[in-house]
Amino acid sequence: MDPKAGAIQARLQQQSSIFQKLEGDLTEVITARQRLDSQLSENEVVLKEFTLLKPHNTVYKLVGPSLVSQDQAEARGNVEKRLEFIRAEIKRVETQLKEQEEKVGKKRGEIMALQQELQALQPSGPE
Amino acid sequence: MAAEQQVQLTDLEPIQLQEVKKQLDQELDHLTTSYQQLKQAQAKFRSCLSDLGELTPSAKGKEVLVPLTSSLYVPGRLADTEMVVVDIGTGYYVRKKRSEAREHYTAKSASIQGNLETLQNTIERKQENVQTVMQVLQMKLQGGRGGGGGK
Numbered sequence: 001m002d003p004k005a006g007a008i009q010a011r012l013q014q015q016s017s018i019f020q021k022l023e024g025d026l027t028e029v030i031t032a033r034q035r036l037d038s039q040l041s042e043n044e045v046v047l048k049e050f051t052l053l054k055p056h057n058t059v060y061k062l063v064g065p066s067l068v069s070q071d072q073a074e075a076r077g078n079v080e081k082r083l084e085f086i087r088a089e090i091k092r093v094e095t096q097l098k099e100q101e102e103k104v105g106k107k108r109g110e111i112m113a114l115q116q117e118l119q120a121l122q123p124s125g126p127e
Numbered sequence: 128m129a130a131e132q133q134v135q136l137t138d139l140e141p142i143q144l145q146e147v148k149k150q151l152d153q154e155l156d157h158l159t160t161s162y163q164q165l166k167q168a169q170a171k172f173r174s175c176l177s178d179l180g181e182l183t184p185s186a187k188g189k190e191v192l193v194p195l196t197s198s199l200y201v202p203g204r205l206a207d208t209e210m211v212v213v214d215i216g217t218g219y220y221v222r223k224k225r226s227e228a229r230e231h232y233t234a235k236s237a238s239i240q241g242n243l244e245t246l247q248n249t250i251e252r253k254q255e256n257v258q259t260v261m262q263v264l265q266m267k268l269q270g271g272r273g274g275g276g277g278k
Contacts, residue, residue: 060220
């Protein structure tokens with residue numbers, strides 16, 4: 001094989017494995033984002049439930065195997081804090097997602113350029 | 128909308144169409160799984176509702192078997208038929224009146240019903256998309272055999 005083509009081939013293989021790793025990382029970030037989303041909606045539902053409480057509705061928190069009664073205001077405060085935390089996390093993961101997508105896109109471009117280079121060399125091969 | 132999509136699809140090569148179909152199939156899979164899960168959740172809420180129906184004031188003092196584990200039960204007596212404790216999610220439970228609990232589960236079940244209907248529509252639309260892609264693909268394959276491939 002043409003030594004030049006061989007060199008490109010080797011680089012292509014190397015870049016492809018990097019690309020695959022990047023894509024795997026991206027999938028992980030997406031999964032994290034989805035998990036946060038479901039946590040967000042679950043906590044929102046709970047908070048909504050708390051706003052509808054009347055004084056006789058005692059709130060219990062599951063601690064290990066037992067239910068411990070908790071002050072309504074305190075429980076609401078906890079969930080509000082949790083929501084804040086989740087929203088901050090979503091923002092963080094969102095930027096991570098954008099960065100990762102850019103990385104994957106850039107790598108894809110590099111690989112396509114290498115493939116074109118390789119193809120350009122091909123016709124000269126059989127000659 | 129459908130016509131516009133057709134135009135775009137017919138521009139694609141068979142291999143690309145197969146990729147599109149694969150992706151649509153995956154989406155469809157995911158959606159139908161979600162649909163099943165929603166159905167199960169709704170069934171759970173409904174069974175809570177019917178259990179609440181069993182808990183009438185006349186049931187007060189009746190003997191019940193309380194499961195300590197899945198195979199160990201102890202006898203007990205219903206002391207309170209007015210209040211129940213409802214799991215509202217993320218580890219929080221709320222003591223509610225029977226009527227309040229019933230409202231809670233009815234609302235849950237109804238909101239899931241809404242989601243189910245939206246999801247049903249999405250699934251139907253996806254299925255139509257898959258059909259369209261299949262048709263175009265078949266057309267391409269038949270045309271390709273006769274005409275010796277596209278551009």
